[in-house]
Amino acid sequence: MIRFLLLFFLTSCAFGQGLLNNEEKAIAITSVDVIPMDKEEVLKDYTVVVRNGRIIDMGPAGQVKVPSGAQSIDGKGKYLVPGWAEMHAHVPQVDDLEPMKEVLMLYLVNGITNIRGMLGVPKHLELRDKIRSGEILGPHFITSGPSLSGQSVRSPERGVEMVYEQKKAGYDFMKMHPGLTKATFPGIAAASKETGIPMAGHVSFNVGVWAVIEAGYKTIDHMDGFVEAITPGIDTLTSQEAGVFGDKIAYRADRSKIPPLIEALRRNNVFVVPTQALGERWLSPYGPETYENDPELKYIDPKTRENWLQVKRNYVNNAAFNRAHSEAFIKLRRELVKACNDGGVKLLLGSDAPQYLNVPGFSIHRELKMLVDAGLTPYEALKTGTVNVAEFLGNKYSGAIRKGFDSDFVLLAGNPLEDITNTSKIEGVMIGTRYLNKNFITAELKKLEKK
Numbered sequence: 001m002i003r004f005l006l007l008f009f010l011t012s013c014a015f016g017q018g019l020l021n022n023e024e025k026a027i028a029i030t031s032v033d034v035i036p037m038d039k040e041e042v043l044k045d046y047t048v049v050v051r052n053g054r055i056i057d058m059g060p061a062g063q064v065k066v067p068s069g070a071q072s073i074d075g076k077g078k079y080l081v082p083g084w085a086e087m088h089a090h091v092p093q094v095d096d097l098e099p100m101k102e103v104l105m106l107y108l109v110n111g112i113t114n115i116r117g118m119l120g121v122p123k124h125l126e127l128r129d130k131i132r133s134g135e136i137l138g139p140h141f142i143t144s145g146p147s148l149s150g151q152s153v154r155s156p157e158r159g160v161e162m163v164y165e166q167k168k169a170g171y172d173f174m175k176m177h178p179g180l181t182k183a184t185f186p187g188i189a190a191a192s193k194e195t196g197i198p199m200a201g202h203v204s205f206n207v208g209v210w211a212v213i214e215a216g217y218k219t220i221d222h223m224d225g226f227v228e229a230i231t232p233g234i235d236t237l238t239s240q241e242a243g244v245f246g247d248k249i250a251y252r253a254d255r256s257k258i259p260p261l262i263e264a265l266r267r268n269n270v271f272v273v274p275t276q277a278l279g280e281r282w283l284s285p286y287g288p289e290t291y292e293n294d295p296e297l298k299y300i301d302p303k304t305r306e307n308w309l310q311v312k313r314n315y316v317n318n319a320a321f322n323r324a325h326s327e328a329f330i331k332l333r334r335e336l337v338k339a340c341n342d343g344g345v346k347l348l349l350g351s352d353a354p355q356y357l358n359v360p361g362f363s364i365h366r367e368l369k370m371l372v373d374a375g376l377t378p379y380e381a382l383k384t385g386t387v388n389v390a391e392f393l394g395n396k397y398s399g400a401i402r403k404g405f406d407s408d409f410v411l412l413a414g415n416p417l418e419d420i421t422n423t424s425k426i427e428g429v430m431i432g433t434r435y436l437n438k439n440f441i442t443a444e445l446k447k448l449e450k451k
Contacts, residue, residue, distance in 0.1 A: 150179015
């Protein structure tokens with residue numbers, strides 16, 4: 001009954017209200033320039049027809065027969081691209097779906113059609129099911145369980161138990177956090193292989209990146225452990241002395257060690273989620289005044305906003321802060337991103353939002369810009385959130401715009417291949433059977449502003 005009422009509501013929405021459902025009727029995006037993403041090209045003046053969550057036809061305008069009764073979206077002068085993924089997302093860890101819905105909407109109106117939650121609670125499993133059924137409007141949701149860390153795993157036996165608990169519960173991934181040891185990690189890795197639930201996330205300092213690569217990590221996030229792996233004398237330092245993601249020791253890194261690291265990642269098919277928007281904004285040498293007027297902060301409650309700015313304030317005002325070392329850290333991170341891309345290591349788009357100065361959805365546009373700043377082309381940056389994600393998930397019908405593929409895409413007012421910042425010029429978002437037009441997006445964002 002709930003699903004029936006939902007569909008009745010959606011199909012009765014007019015374009016003025018901005019949410020259009022194509023469960024029964026086709027939708028045709030006409031005269032649009034398509035960036036399919038499985039190839040670096042622009043297909044000029046195309047018509048794309050979708051129904052029931054799939055692209056049923058596409059081709060040059062005039063050569064595609066639009067089904068009778070189809071609802072039309074004028075794409076003239078606009079660009080159609082696959083929806084992006086936020087592969088290091090966070091959804092509120094509460095027992096209430098309402099605040100989760102707010103975060104989901106921030107992702108969705110920014111063109112994010114897939115998210116991977118990287119710290120889970122049981123309520124996320126219910127949320128995932130309600131998104132799949134259509135009861136809740138949001139991006140496709142990939143779940144991770146409660147983290148395995150030095151706090152939650154106090155013995156080798158407990159680590160193994162957590163793996164089996166999360167597999168039985170139905171989580172898609174296990175989130176790895178710092179604090180695991182050479183005593184607790186091997187059992188977790190063995191149980192991961194036995195159960196088939198993958199490990200992803202942080203690299204514990206006392207385990208090290210080389211060990212987690214060989215153990216079968218599916219993704220390494222934040223490039224955690226990379227700086228430590230290429231810094232001489234790391235075995236004489238503590239985690240605190242190395243800093244966050246190695247920010248205190250990056251100036252000492254030996255760049256001749258980068259190629260072996262990249263080759264190990266490539267050979268073991270480890271995907272990397274750089275989260276540059278986190279690393280560069282939180283750990284940069286710039287003070288809070290650089291970020292406090294960012295327009296997207298109005299979607300964050302004032303207390304959290306002030307906490308974020310205070311974290312930044314504490315970082316640059318700390319007596320141990322060294323501006324030159326911070327600059328060296330940012331420079332090295334960019335080099336590592338470029339080395340991964342050039343060395344055949346697949347990058348995945350992710351920003352760790354909501355997290356310090358990163359607002360859900362908006363931070364992905366900053367992440368894309370930072371990937372380009374690191375030396376990727378706009379096309380290479382866009383791949384990290386589209387075709388690379390499809391390969392990672394093993395979904396051959398996503399990540400590109402082709403006949404038979406999922407109808408998850410974004411309508412843009414500018415060409416992102418020419419200027420990556422055009423990803424923020426969103427005119428509409430298609431997620432499965434539903435199209436969110438500019439009116440809907442504007443109205444939802446207005447509702448989400450925090451006073």
